[in-house]
Amino acid sequence: MNGGVDTAPAPGAVRPPPDALSLNTATVKLKWNLAQMIDGCARHGVRGIAPWRDKLAELGAAEAARRIRAAGLTVTGLCRGGMFPAADAAARRAALDDNRRAIDDAATLGAQCLVLVVGGLPAGSRDLAGAREQVREGIAAVLPDARAAGVPLAIEPLHPMYAADRACVNTLAQALDLCDALDPGGAGVHPRRAIDGGAWAPAAALGVAVDVYHVWWDPALDAQVARAGAARLHAFHVCDWLVPTRDLLEDRGMMGDGVIDLRRLRGLVEAAGYRGHHECEIFSSRDWWQRDPDEVLGVMKSRHAACC
Amino acid sequence: MNGGVDTAPAPGAVRPPPDALSLNTATVKLKWNLAQMIDGCARHGVRGIAPWRDKLAELGAAEAARRIRAAGLTVTGLCRGGMFPAADAAARRAALDDNRRAIDDAATLGAQCLVLVVGGLPAGSRDLAGAREQVREGIAAVLPDARAAGVPLAIEPLHPMYAADRACVNTLAQALDLCDALDPGGAGVHPRRAIDGGAWAPAAALGVAVDVYHVWWDPALDAQVARAGAARLHAFHVCDWLVPTRDLLEDRGMMGDGVIDLRRLRGLVEAAGYRGHHECEIFSSRDWWQRDPDEVLGVMKSRHAACC
Numbered sequence A, B: 001m002n003g004g005v006d007t008a009p010a011p012g013a014v015r016p017p018p019d020a021l022s023l024n025t026a027t028v029k030l031k032w033n034l035a036q037m038i039d040g041c042a043r044h045g046v047r048g049i050a051p052w053r054d055k056l057a058e059l060g061a062a063e064a065a066r067r068i069r070a071a072g073l074t075v076t077g078l079c080r081g082g083m084f085p086a087a088d089a090a091a092r093r094a095a096l097d098d099n100r101r102a103i104d105d106a107a108t109l110g111a112q113c114l115v116l117v118v119g120g121l122p123a124g125s126r127d128l129a130g131a132r133e134q135v136r137e138g139i140a141a142v143l144p145d146a147r148a149a150g151v152p153l154a155i156e157p158l159h160p161m162y163a164a165d166r167a168c169v170n171t172l173a174q175a176l177d178l179c180d181a182l183d184p185g186g187a188g189v190h191p192r193r194a195i196d197g198g199a200w201a202p203a204a205a206l207g208v209a210v211d212v213y214h215v216w217w218d219p220a221l222d223a224q225v226a227r228a229g230a231a232r233l234h235a236f237h238v239c240d241w242l243v244p245t246r247d248l249l250e251d252r253g254m255m256g257d258g259v260i261d262l263r264r265l266r267g268l269v270e271a272a273g274y275r276g277h278h279e280c281e282i283f284s285s286r287d288w289w290q291r292d293p294d295e296v297l298g299v300m301k302s303r304h305a306a307c308c
Helices: A034-044 A053-059 A061-070 A089-109 A128-149 A172-182 A221-232 A262-271 A293-307 B034-044 B053-059 B061-070 B089-109 B128-149 B172-182 B221-232 B262-271 B293-307
Strands: A021-024 A048-050 A078-082 A114-117 A153-155 A188-190 A206-211 A233-238 A278-280 B021-024 B048-050 B078-082 B114-117 B153-155 B188-190 B206-211 B233-238 B278-280
Touching: A021 A034, A021 A293, A034 A048, A034 A053, A034 A061, A034 A293, A053 A061, A053 A078, A053 A089, A061 A089, A078 A089, A089 A114, A089 A128, A128 A153, A128 A172, A128 A206, A153 A172, A153 A233, A172 A206, A172 A221, A206 A221, A221 A233, A221 A262, A233 A262, A278 A293, B021 B034, B021 B293, B034 B048, B034 B053, B034 B061, B034 B293, B053 B061, B053 B078, B053 B089, B061 B089, B078 B089, B089 B114, B089 B128, B128 B153, B128 B172, B128 B206, B153 B172, B153 B233, B172 B206, B172 B221, B206 B221, B221 B233, B221 B262, B233 B262, B278 B293
Parallel strands: A021 A048, A021 A278, A078 A114, A114 A153, A153 A206, A206 A233, A233 A278, B021 B048, B021 B278, B078 B114, B114 B153, B153 B206, B206 B233, B233 B278
Antiparallel strands: none
């Protein structure tokens, strides 16, 4: 229709480059160890990987880093730090120590970010505001360590159904308020490589991980993704919201099997300047975790192309 | 400590008056019909009731209204209207007709409001913005009928985990944006009686139902309850959020069994001018629905006093 120079498709309007796909190890956690996952990514042409620390512990961070580099994979994130709120000071200190170990591991891996699942209410507590204050204090305490190690921290707002037991940061607006308070200005300081080899704004020391599963419902989503901007967008996670959802934690869907308009959401983060991977993270105890991981990676690749 | 005239407790700091409790019929829906519920409220000294339409249909609205009046109960709400989005125009028109019938029933009952659970995505749709626009159009279409019938409409923001299949209005801010758009100014027009016999601001034609289960996690809650103000606060629903929650729909907790700071939340609505009932609505297929409803009402009364 339009033969001029303005015919470039809008962000998100076209299929994603296959190189954009990254495997979060949670997706195949039951049947593969980390070495198998690295080999599987190489075999299926998946160019990124985001290990969880339980899987990392199998190999050790140094050996895992060596194998991931050898396979030519980008580490799109390390899952996870966080879990700051605790009932007493000793437990809070232990959480900070654990976050510092996670930062070291993320640095060893050259991870693009350390994902923070910030934690919920301490056992027996109903003090949500207090838990949120503990999260603020915890991130403030470890941010200097992350800066020194060159590891961007990514606050992941989790769906409000996890507010009590997993993360009391539940909207992108709330996460970005924390970023603005603790990392004012949000200047990009960590160089990054765009998936297409082009330019990508450096990452701020503190930013966010946008997981479609957690944020797709948010009436403020479009405005808050734009507010985040290129420097604070550290990760983009994809899966799908199933109807019905039979379990609060382990019933996420493969892209295309649910109701999330994934291509529109990719367009949002791209319009805000995100140029990184699309990390597939699926908790699915009844379905995908039961399948042959080679089948899972095959479906993941085709659905990424068709739906993201 | 402080013997002067400023020792009146802050709102929410003291036990609620027992007369404030209202029974939402969902709480005992499996074992009692509406006639039994009305009798049960009278027997247990519960002074309010909020019927669902399935229960209302058993008696018919006129007979139900007669019995409820005879028992001296306040109808704190009728559940529910809403469910506006649909895949085609005929289904959308049918939804409007159903809402008009609900308005008539609410008027017959003298209900303090008609609760709107606005509906989610039409089957097969991923167009969340479109569904939200259909909700706006639906409320706009029936608001004149509600005004004419003297029935305040109460938009109930539902927890984001219901965005796909039950209600795509998921925060109090979003509900109040709709109120401001469709009922600008939000002047109180419907007289109400406060539970303590004192003054209560009249209800706006369009307002909100605040259910602690749906909103307790919201970082913007305090500010949005204050924004609602007396005229737009039409109902206050209580139950509790269990950890773990084993089912997205039917695993709500009795007050005190979960993590919600109920007394603080009551304080918020009271500080904003709410002077109505505290309506107990518990979906609990494994626990409370299996018990003798007389036991449920007894526990509900004691927990209301101790925890709300």
